[in-house]
Amino acid sequence: MFNITTVLTPEIALAVLSLSLLAIGLLIPAGARKGMMPLTVFSLMGVLGYTLYDFFYGPEAAFLGGLYMHDQFAVYFKILFLAAALLVVLSSGGYVQKLPKHRGEFYSLLLMATLGMMLMAGAGELITMYVGLELMTISFYILVAYLAEDARSSEAGVKYLILGATSSAILLYGISLIYGLTGSTELLEIASKLSGNLTPASLLATVFILAGLGFKISLVPFHLWSPDIYEGAPTPVTAFLAIASKAAAFAVLIRVYLLTMNSQTFSATGQTLLFVLAAITMIVGNLIAIPQTNIKRLLAFSSIAQAGYLMVGIIAGGISGIKGVIFYAMIYVFANMGAFAVATLVAEKQGSSEIKDLAGFWHRSPLATVVMTASLLSLAGIPPLAGFVGKFYLFSAAMDQGNVAIAYIGFVMSMISVYYYLSVVKVMFLAEGDGLPEVPVHGAMKFTMVFTMLITIAIGLYPTPLAKMAIAAAQSLF
């Protein structure tokens, strides 16, 4: 038997940390609040270290009667969220410093969102999952609208709130139907009860849940919110939203899909449908990204497309497919984080996120340019960067299941995506940035950039350790 607190240590630590940050914000006068960011960073590092230890050596268990899972899958995702949070915090130091107010609360809310994600990843039951999801989402509502004086930020917040609430309403409706059909909200039990025939009600429930989660992972046609919100939100928040929130939704989707949808007899049709959705997601995301002029919006569409790639792995299913998904989700963190770190830097120094404001970036900030290029190319799946291996896992898993068409679409679309990624690269390298300021990179930001790039390259060159982790995580699900 294990001690519940050891298993829940990361969650508890995060909750404590975020609440203490709030308290510090209240207790210490505004002028003296210097150490909030380092405190956050080091605490997160500690938690991350513990979680890593937990991944390899921790017990594997479902406790509270299967309501909360502590398997390697969950821990893997916790690592992912913590890493993402850590990187966002590191890269947002300067940005937050420029906020007029409520700087400490920013980190606090970020950590609360992370906590929500962890709950989502660990949830073995729909209510817990829902609460975790809402914890994350509500934190994000606030974070998205954090620039209270910026109308765009507020607009993004309102849009996100209304659409997010609507989508969680339909998710809840689906959960309620599932509950009605099975009498339970526990995934394992749902799976055993739903394994029979497809009924209209179970179908409706499935579609509703799919829509609710599809919203979070911005699956086309549930994606429409994401570009607007990504554009309007403060850049670090956009980063976190694009990386972690999506990954969390995927964690849930994998569990739900594996345990409910996949066990039904409608899997053939369902697979075809997911297949079509994934294909549309890849196509639409990549195509709309092409004419974008705002870097955040571009990355939004790019991340829509990435969701499509990830869906491919879910469709493929099996250990190899899931391994592909979670492997890709992890490298996606670093690739996207690199890009967003640069976007944050630009937003911080130039107050803009238009692509044209990256002009002459090569002269103004060579490091950031290199990082941006590497990150974008990793997103595009160009070797030797990590994205290539990730895509290889995903699509080879799909092809192994006979889904060759999706592989064609995926590979071709990812090459098309190079077009708009390179457009950004072109502006940075080619355009003359006359009159634009120098953009030096220092401290935590520099660390973030170098670190993400190194990880991106390292995983691309030697993916084995991460692949092993991903396999272990995937196996823990089956």
Added chain:
Amino acid sequence: MTALPTVSSMSMLLPFTLLAPLAAMLLIVFLPKEETKTIKIVAAMGMLVSLVLSLYAFLNYQWEPGGMQYTLTIPWIPDLGVNLALGVDGLSLPMLLLTNLIGFASIYASWNIDKRVKEFFVLLLILIAGVMGTFIARDLFIFFLFYEIVVIPIYIMVIIWGSTKRVTKEYAAMKLTIYLLIGSAFLLVGMVALYLAAGANGNPTFMFDQLSARQDLYSPAFQKVAFALMIVGFGSLISMFPFHSWSPDGYAGAPTAVSMIHAGVLKKIGGYGLIRLGIYVLPVGASFWAPYIATLAVISVLYAAFIALAQKDLKYVVGYSSVSHMGYVIIAVAALNPTAATGAVGMMFAHGVMAALFFSMIGFIYEKTHTRNIADLGGLAHQMPRLAIGFMIAGMASLGLPGTVNFITEFTIFMGVINVLPVHAILGIAGIIFTAVYILRTIANVLFGPRRAEWDHLTDIRGPELVPLVIFGFVIFFAGIFPNVLLGMIDSGVTSSGLAKVLETVSQAKIGGLF
């Protein structure tokens, strides 16, 4: 693999060859960017090391046992079955040498670069190393990895140091990049399919020889589809009609060094891949598609030769000419016999040297006159006799003049092809007439004719600028006069790698020919 102990003791030769330019690159990264001279010298030193090592590999290669030598195998991604497997045989060694020759010369062809020197050489060295990697890889995954590595540096180099003529350099760069990447997307599908099919026995692998040994796992239908994907991928790389349209624009937009490397070696990855992967691993698919490829190849030859006639820009002439010449390589591949395969690899080598020389000379012309428009040039032999010699050598090699390596390789190709695909061969050989027409026209209009006063201020190429001319001129004639050094090596590769055996089995039904 029957690597002899004496040979495998040199397994670090290839990694060093590969790493030398990368080491130079790293060194350059840490040099201040004002030190342009030092940067150039470091780059040249790095390539020199690499060149010497590959020359050593070439000369020290044991023809007798043949097969892969200097092998090195390190398990790399165990769950995918990827090995960091390096090695060269008679097919890849000439290409490796070619890469280093062109790489080394391209440094000197870029000697006069004065804009963002540091970045230029960093990217150039990455590019060269990437190309080198594709040729020494024994593992499909590694092969593909290296191939895709080079795409992006090229893009950046074209947009920064390229030139805008008929089309803008941005357009040219993007077209080149996206075209090749989309081609490689199909290739990737084929590669994954192949990998999965070969891994059906539960032992996944990417090694070329093992993929080839698992013939029984590929159904004929599978082979056909997979080979079709290879054609799209490698065909667009080698600029086979109708996938060629990136190539003239791309070369025209690119800076000299990139044109040299791209036309000289990068393009050859397509042909090399078709042989190494297409024919070797998927012989049944290859024999199914061979007639179609051959037809497309012949169209490439004649079509591009004709279009080259209508060109006004020097680089376009050479661009289309390389499309045309690559047609011969593809015909040879489609002929599916050892002679033609030898000729194909030889032709790739020969064309590489020739194209690199051509592009370097055009680069100097452009650098000095700031125009590549044939009508604006003329009589350059007056002011720049040495450049004119280089240009002439390239032109003569291009039209397959005996004594140059291009002739004998073309001849080998024709020899291999004519028995199997006589009609294609005849049409292809007719291409040499048109090649002569456009090459001689170009030479006449650029080099000869009355002296033009506006070029009187030009200085002839000298010093470092002469390196490409010397190297390529020497190689062109040396290998042309002693072709066995090159073709014998390739021949040993064709026979010892098992390719000849594969070809024998697939082409048995085809012997008979026209008469």
Added chain:
Amino acid sequence: MFKEMHDLFQWAWLIPFLPFLSFLIIAFVTKRSKRLSSTISILAILSSLSLAVAIGLGVIQSGEKIVEHPAIVNVNWLNIVGLQIDFGTIVDPLSAMMLFVVTLVASMVQIYSLGYMHGDEGFSRYYAYQSLFASSMLGMVLATNLLQLFIFWELVGLCSYLLIGFWFFKVSAREAAKKAFITTRVGDFGLLLGMLFLYVKFGTLDFVALSAAMNTNIQDVAVIGTAGYVTVMAFLVFMGPVGKSGQFPLHVWLPDAMEGPTPVSALIHAATMVVAGVYLVARMFFLFDHADPMALQFIAGLGAFTAIFAASIAIAQDDIKRILAYSTLSQLGYMMFALGVGSLTASMFHLMTHAFFKALMFLGAGSVIYAMHHKQDIWEMGGLWKKMPITGTTFFIGVLAISGVPPFAGFWSKDEILAHALHNGHPIIYGVGLFTAFLTAFYMSRLFFVVFMGPEKKENHPHESPWSMTIPLMILAFFSVFGGFVALPEHNFAFFIHYGTFHHEPIAWGLAGISVVAGLLGIGLAYATYIKKAISAEKVAAQYSGIYKLLKNKYYVDELYLWLIHHIMDGLAKILYWFDIYIVDGVVNGLALITRGSGRVLRRTNTGQLQTYAMVFFFAVVIIFMVFAFGEGQLSALNPLATLGGVK
């Protein structure tokens, strides 16, 4: 004795190698020093000449043995699966004769050039080219197999190209060089094909082996297919000589080639390179012999046609070098039809004599041009005999030789050709040949009379050329006078150079008389017209203005080709380029445009209206549900899409 001779013949490779060495030395070392360069080059070619003479004497001494068993040295050159090629030297009477002719003429020309090219900017370059040419030509002569021959064949083509375009600043020279290369390329295309087919069928390109293989396998359909195959190969191989030796319709380049320096014209475009085609046919004679008789008939017909065709053009030309060029064409036609009628001996004999007297006349013409400060129109000259006695005399010897006046060299060879034509049953060809002989005599005398006789032109201040130029003239004149005597039975030219079984034929003096008469008639007519003015050339020209114009414009062949090139080839090129840019590339750009365009259209779905988003969201939910609920069958029908491509 033979053993020693063989040792001598082993050194034959030095003959081409020495000039090649000189080429390398000049190109890389002594380029800057004109005197040194020319000295090296001349030394090299003289050494080659002496070696050639030695080998020639050796061949004569060896006698029958060398005729039956040529001295061959081979080294492996290329050895791969499906292609084994050797490089080597073959010494037999044929090659020995060619070696002598080539080295002699080349030496004369190089010495001559000392004077003629004096002061030229590219003097060293000129000698480098000359050396390279000599080396290539000699290499070709010594080739033991067809591929080796082809390689040197192309190299002499290259040298021809370089030397025609030697004064590359002249647009006309540059164009002529290009034309020469491309035109011969057309012929090479056939030769290359023929070579490939030969190798495919016989597995070798070695002359000896090939000949043996043909002799043994010619009846064996299983090995070489039908007899027509050999004929096809014969025709293909013959395409090469058509281009190289300026046979109709690929003759157009040769007159233009006169843009090169005159010594070059003498060496390359009169004496040596252009006869390479003839030499090739002679070497490959067994092929033509085994082919359908039609092949040889064709060669004979084409040769005869070219002979009379070119001769007729020569009548109406005004440029001294062009007249000589057409004369060369005509004589090449002679040699060709000699082969066609089956007389290898006569053809080779004529090749040799022609080399002497045509080189002589070209060099003489060069001397004239040198004296006239690069004027070439014969009507601007006149009465040069007095000012340039040596040139005039030697030139006159040349005229007599080419006109077939005994005992000059041309008489013997021309007579032998005509005799063989009639003897071997080609009366029409004989008639054409005879008429051509008449025309030849006429236009050559016309040239001579107009240039050297008649009144002097005041504006000219000619003077005799320097010794370096006149001595070669005299040497060549010597050979033009006495070169024909080798045909006399006691010298036994025919014994050494023949095809098939040798049987001695006496000289047919009757026929010889007829051709001498034809020649004299021609000279007489020219004398009457241009010296005595008994016949007004202008009046004749006016009367037959159509024909005159046709002749003057060389039957408009050039115009036809130009039209073809400019309208058909370039037109096609432009059309294809258009196609490439707008169709092939258009598809690519179109796809890119569609991609970008659809991106631009699709982005409008993001209206910014959150209620629209919500509506889309729920509508999609409903649709997905509907598809699931009602479209299950249809959706499953989509499943093949999932396995599109059938890879798995």
Added chain:
Amino acid sequence: MIGNFSVGLSTYLLVGAMLFCIGLYGVFAKRNIIAVLMSIELMLNAVNINFIAFNRFIWNEKIGVNYLLTGHVAALFVIVVAAAEVAVGLALIITIYRNRQSTDVDDLNWLKW
């Protein structure tokens, strides 16, 4: 207790569905953001009806106190979350009103395309 009546599960569900769709209509059609927020509350309420109705009418093999009240628990959490959402939502509306002087959904169109 009121107990003992004949209104079935479907009826409750229908009420829930109606409320849900009315709320949805409100989300689609109202211009005032506050009204939209209210409509969302209606939707969440509808879901709660579902949960409670199911809790009331269905059974589970594992009868026991742990499993009896799942629906109620869910409903409670939904209420909590909804309240939190409303709080944040209204604060957001105030922010946007401060920035734009408007609460009209149609005006929220700066971010598009």
Added chain:
Amino acid sequence: MGTIVFFIFAILSIAAAWMVVTSKNIVHSALYLALSFSGVAVLYILMNADFLAAVQLLIYTAAVSLMVIFAVMLTLRGDICESNTENKSWFAGALVSGLLFVVIGLVVFTNADWRVLAAPWTSGGSAEDFSLLLLTRYMIPFEAAAVLLTVALVGAVILAKGVNESK
């Protein structure tokens, strides 16, 4: 009796909901919302969920509605009678939501698979059981909900306070 009560309150809450979305006056809408919530609370009672009914009344009817009204007051401009109009695409919205209703309705009616009890349970489900459940089985979401509320609290303060007042 129960049936009648059910129908009265069901219709009441639905009608009130309808008025929420159709009323042109935002204040009216807010009041109707409270009414609708109350009606639903009664339905809860009908379904033996007394505790939840109380919660519903407290949180929704009281707190939420009150907050909404506050917000309305804070943001109201112009004519109050035109404060809550429909947008241009309301008809499409009606169609989509109608469609969804049809779908859900059809599913609800056609589905025979609800695990309906033979006889409704009457015991258990007290507030006591409920609280026990929350603190044991649903401990994690319960704690998370606490954090959630904190977040909402902090967030509402941060957002509503804005920047300007802080100076």
